[in-house]
Amino acid sequence: MTLTLTVSDEVRTIAPGFAHLAVEAHGLRNGPSDARSSALLDDAARRLADRLDGRAPHEDPHMAAWRAAYTAFGAKPSRTRNSAEALARRALADGGLPRINLLVDAYNAISVAHLVPVGGEDTDHIKGGMRLIRATGDEPFPTVAGGEETVEHPEPGEVVWCDDEGVTCRRWNWRQGVRTRLTEESVSALFLLEGLAPMTHGELDAAGAELAGHLRRLSPGARITVHAPR
Incomplete structure (x- = not known):
């Protein structure tokens, strides 16, 4: 893998069952959402409804595990939901899932279909390796607030993904930064799928393989490698 991914011992301590899978892709062809990516989102919403069978997303055992992990580092999971729970709520609500671009939709x-947090990073904008750490509170996090670009800082002890330039995603997988997000110009990407027990490595593998399949169909000829859970 062209990027190194490391998880700090401090994070392992609060979530010993944590595992992540990476899908590395080069030669991608992104663009505006279309009928193909919209169909993927519609199918995912149907699969989610079948899985939950009337339950709220936070009642799923995997989402409950993420809520416990958020609580362990001091976040309030009912206010700052992990990305999978937040998307699931939108999928079940009137209006459904947003359409962003081909890669983000995928x-x-x-x-949503697997109820697993997934993030996508433009590797051309990553500086050095990526690390999952507990923040000191000094790390910069470029973002947009009220329509204006600004720089925030995580809370001390907050779990964040970062590279050599600063935070790329706050509160584990709650909010991605603008610097590394996937745009319609992105051609290389790293997709991170993050699981906690009771999600198994086999289930994480299946989600990663399905994502790789979506990417191959949306970007014929792209070079895609799936790196197993660790």
């Missing part, structure tokens, strides 16, 4: 569909 990984959002996997997140």
Whole structure:
């Protein structure tokens, strides 16, 4: 893998069952959402409804595990939901899932269908390796607030993904930064799927394989490698 991914011992301590799978892709062809990516999102919403069978997303055992992990590092999971739970709520609500672009739609569909947090990073904008750490509170997080670009900082002890330049995603997988997000110009990407027990490595593998399939169909000729859970 062209990027190194490391998880700090401090994070392992609060979530010993944590595992992540990476899908590395080069030669992608992104673009506006279309009928193909919209169909992926519609199918994911149907699969989610079948899985939950009337329950709320946070009642799913995997989402309950993420809520416990958020609580362990001091976040309030009913206010700052992990990305999969937040997307699932939108999928079940009137209006459904947003359409962003081909690549984002593809990984959002996997997140909803498998109820697993998934993020996508433009590797051309990653500086050095990526690390999952507990923040000191000094790390910069470029974002947009009220329509204006600004720089925030995580809370001390908050779990964040970061690279050599700063935070790329706050509160584990709650909010991605603008610097590394996937745009319609992105051609190389790293997709991270994150699981906690009771999600098994086999289930994480299945979600990663399905995402790789979506990417191959949306970007014929792209070079895609799935790196197994660890």
